[in-house]
Amino acid sequence: MSASPKLLPRCFGVFGDPIAHSRSPVMHQAAFAVLGLPHRYLPFHVPAPALAAAMRGVAALGFGGVNLTLPHKQAALALCDARSPAAARIGAVNTLRVVDGRLCGHNTDGRGFLDALAELGDLGELDALGERASATVLGAGGASLAIVDALLTRFPRLRLRWVSRRPERIPAQLPGLADIPDAATRVQPCAWSELRELSGQLLVNTTIVGLAGGPEDFPAPLELGGLDPRARVVDIVYPRRPEGLLDRAAAHGLRVQDGLPMLLWQGVAALELWLGERPSQAAIAAMRTALYS
Secondary structure, eight states, rough: OOOOOGGGGOOOEEEEETTOOOHHHHHHHHHHHHHOOOEEEEEEEGGGGGGGHHHHHHTTTTOOOOOOOTTTTTTTTTSSSEEEHHHHHHHHEEEEETTTTEEEEEOOOHHHHHHHHGGGGTTTTHHHHHOOEEEEEEOHHHHHHHHHHHHHHHHHHOOEEEEEGGGGGGGHHHGGGGGTTHHHEEEEEEEGGGEEEOOOEEEEEEESSSSSTSSSSSSSSOGGGGGGEEEEEEEOOOOOOOEEEEHHHHHHTTTEEEEHHHHHHHHHHHHHHHHSSOOOOOHHHHHHHHHHH
């Protein structure tokens, strides 16, 4: 009797540059162990010029699936044979699934971000504010596209300031922006040089400031005193940098979160795509423990 396809050993992985800091391998390996699956999840250092060849190898070598991180999320979109509605709308891919030898691009970042954000408190707090709810997102890379899309869709009256070195390019970077109700009036592209005191209930850093090997300082000073006293400050970089943005925000009494909860929940969503079912609560608990060990 042949083994179930689910029990045949498969290789999974994450492509990025840099990649040595990634906690995805230990997280996913912990899930496979709890689920009794013989799969392996490995990190692959893939520089930008090698992405197309690496993605072709995913299908050719029979990978079960791959995650994509810096700097590949936007470039991968055009290299996929098919794209999920979310990936096409966002303009970025963070998860690859192989279906009949074809690469299907998905994006689980937005879902992962909202699930992580809920760990800081009931999201209904933002709903209750209606048009008074506001957020600032720093950076306009691949992760920011999914986060902005998720925020505008989940909170239909939220106002959002989107900070970028090239703010004039923001509308074209998020393909689905025009389909989000009132996006033209709700989204304010902002240059770093125009950034003054921050305000609102949510601040999200999606830049590489604080990432190992990345810059230590933002292009402009961040004045946190104007944020709502119960504001949430999320820095999707991990590990948390001592005396960085989150430490400064915590000193103001704000609710803070690094990138590990988002990594956890986007990983849960990726596993659901690859395995065809949501991981058990025991597997999710093991993934969280692995991230923080």
